Amino acid sequence: AAIGRHALGVDAVLPDNEAGGRALAAHLMDLGHHRIAVAAGSAGLTTVADRLAGVTSALRQRGLRPADLTVVHGDFTRGGGRAATEQILNEHPETTAIIALNDAMAIGVLSTLRSRRVPVPARISVVGFDDVSVAADLAPSLTTIRLPMTEMGRTALTLALKPRSARPRRRATGHLLVVRDSTGPAPTT
Structure with missing residues (x-):
């Protein structure tokens, strides 16, 4: 059994990545943000592709062009x-919100903004994905998507211990938008 979308032909637990991406983008747009950038991991990762698909879907639903979305791919890490x-x-100073596609990247985003003295969320709002244990303890605390990690592991183990089925079994997870201090209304300037 595996966790995540893949082409292995085995049972899988499928995190709610696309819906989570949609929820993050919708949250930011509800706050008035339209100049949104994405700090994304490597383009080849299915996790990145799914979360990004959710973000672009939310933009389309609100009448915004996904082509106008700034996406910067890099390591799925703090660095x-x-x-x-x-x-x-440097390239898009008009950005008012940054979606980091995992919390490690979001921690790097917050670190850079702090070192550049860019106030969060007054000037730029920041969101992450996963709800790692330190997300609530950051300053400001991180708005993020919580995935049920323990449940996902338990479900994967349960699938792995069952006799093989004729076709791979898939189990979807839920997600929860956890709003904290790193998001606020878009600046009016």
């Missing part, structure tokens, strides 16, 4: 988030 943020700030 990747730092590098993506530097590029976003």
Whole structure:
């Protein structure tokens, strides 16, 4: 059994990545953000593709053009988030919100914004994905998507211990948008 979308032909637990991406983008647009950038991991990762598909779907639903979305691919790490943020700030200074496609990247985003003295969320709102254990303890605390990690592991183990089926079994998970201090209304300037 595996966790995530794949082409292995085995049982899988499918995280709610696309719906989570939609929820993050919708949350930011509800706050008035339209100049949104994405700090994304490697383009070849299905997790990145699915989360990004959710973000672009939400933009389309609100009448915005996904082609106008700034997406910077890099390592799915804190360092990747730092590098993506530097590029976003240098090339797209009008950005008012950054979606990091995992919390490690979001921590890098927040670090870079802090070092550049960019106030969060007054100037740029930041969101992550996964709800790692330190997300609530960051300053500001991180708005993120919570996936049921323990349940996902338990479900994968249960699938792995069952006798093989004729076709691979798929189990979807839920997600929860956890709103904290890193998001706020888009600046009016």
